[in-house]
Amino acid sequence: MVALGGVRLGGPGPPRLVGILNASPESFLASSVRATPGAVAAAAARMEAEGADIIDIGAMSTAPYAATAVPERVEAARLRMAVRAAARSTGLPISADTSRAPAAEAALEEGAAIINDVTGLNGDARMAGVLSRRSPSLVLCAHSPSPVGAGDPVSQAARLLSRSVRRAASLGVPPSRVAADPAIGFFRRSGRGRLFTRSAMDWAARDLLVLSGLRALRAALPCEVLVSASNKSFLGRLMGGAAPEERLPASLAAEVVAAANGAAAIRTHNVAQTRAALEALRHA
Numbered sequence: 001m002v003a004l005g006g007v008r009l010g011g012p013g014p015p016r017l018v019g020i021l022n023a024s025p026e027s028f029l030a031s032s033v034r035a036t037p038g039a040v041a042a043a044a045a046r047m048e049a050e051g052a053d054i055i056d057i058g059a060m061s062t063a064p065y066a067a068t069a070v071p072e073r074v075e076a077a078r079l080r081m082a083v084r085a086a087a088r089s090t091g092l093p094i095s096a097d098t099s100r101a102p103a104a105e106a107a108l109e110e111g112a113a114i115i116n117d118v119t120g121l122n123g124d125a126r127m128a129g130v131l132s133r134r135s136p137s138l139v140l141c142a143h144s145p146s147p148v149g150a151g152d153p154v155s156q157a158a159r160l161l162s163r164s165v166r167r168a169a170s171l172g173v174p175p176s177r178v179a180a181d182p183a184i185g186f187f188r189r190s191g192r193g194r195l196f197t198r199s200a201m202d203w204a205a206r207d208l209l210v211l212s213g214l215r216a217l218r219a220a221l222p223c224e225v226l227v228s229a230s231n232k233s234f235l236g237r238l239m240g241g242a243a244p245e246e247r248l249p250a251s252l253a254a255e256v257v258a259a260a261n262g263a264a265a266i267r268t269h270n271v272a273q274t275r276a277a278l279e280a281l282r283h284a
Contacts, residue, residue, distance in 0.1 A: 005093030
């Protein structure tokens with residue numbers, strides 16, 4: 001059984017819900033942004049009331065198609081503010097969505113219990129020191145610093161995630177405190193920055209295959225699987241070019257598919273709606 005920030009994943013019952021809260025004004029989903037302590041605190045409290053189990057706070061957009069990088073000191077300051085504010089308004093564990101050591105350190109100092117690294121510990125060598133000193137729970141995304149081919153994306157994700165999980169274990173974080181994220185939206189033929197994996201496969205086709213292959217992915221890993229499909233670009237394509245703010249119906253459909261295929265946690269912008277959809281699935 002995996003415990004992520006003290007929250008148990010896996011076993012009977014619906015997936016755990018991880019509510020997304022962005023302290024990054026450049027986020028691709030404007031409605032998710034909360035840039036002041038009061039707004040962060042109110043949003044975190046609302047997510048808890050709606051049924052979230054964990055709050056995941058990002059302070060720099062990781063959208064691979066946009067030039068959204070900010071200086072480390074800016075990301076760290078945003079995370080420090082947002083984690084402090086959220087910790088004062090909710091008793092839920094807080095996750096910091098960052099792949100950079102200074103930002104991770106700042107978040108953990110303010111009370112975060114989880115680091116959500118979209119690079120799967122491949123982005124910043126200094127993160128090893130943070131993990132060794134503080135031993136937080138981890139969400140590790142499938143990521144490769146070098147390009148990958150157009151092979152089976154489930155096998156690719158399993159290989160990359162297994163490598164990251166082993167790396168975490170070597171730094172003192174065992175698989176029992178790790179959730180593996182197959183990185184929907186982050187495998188692309190082109191993009192900006194270093195947070196995505198350059199892939200020869202069409203990105204939307206890759207994401208759909210991963211959703212359908214979650215059971216095989218879970219079987220290949222020593223930890224539970226977390227899926228973050230909420231409002232992602234492949235859903236916009238499926239909806240004929242819908243903008244991020246218009247993707248709720250497809251987001252809920254993708255999250256139900258993920259739950260039906262064995263995801264132990266769902267990371268979502270839409271906590272109340274996702275909870276209702278998963279409750280309907282439970283009774284189906």
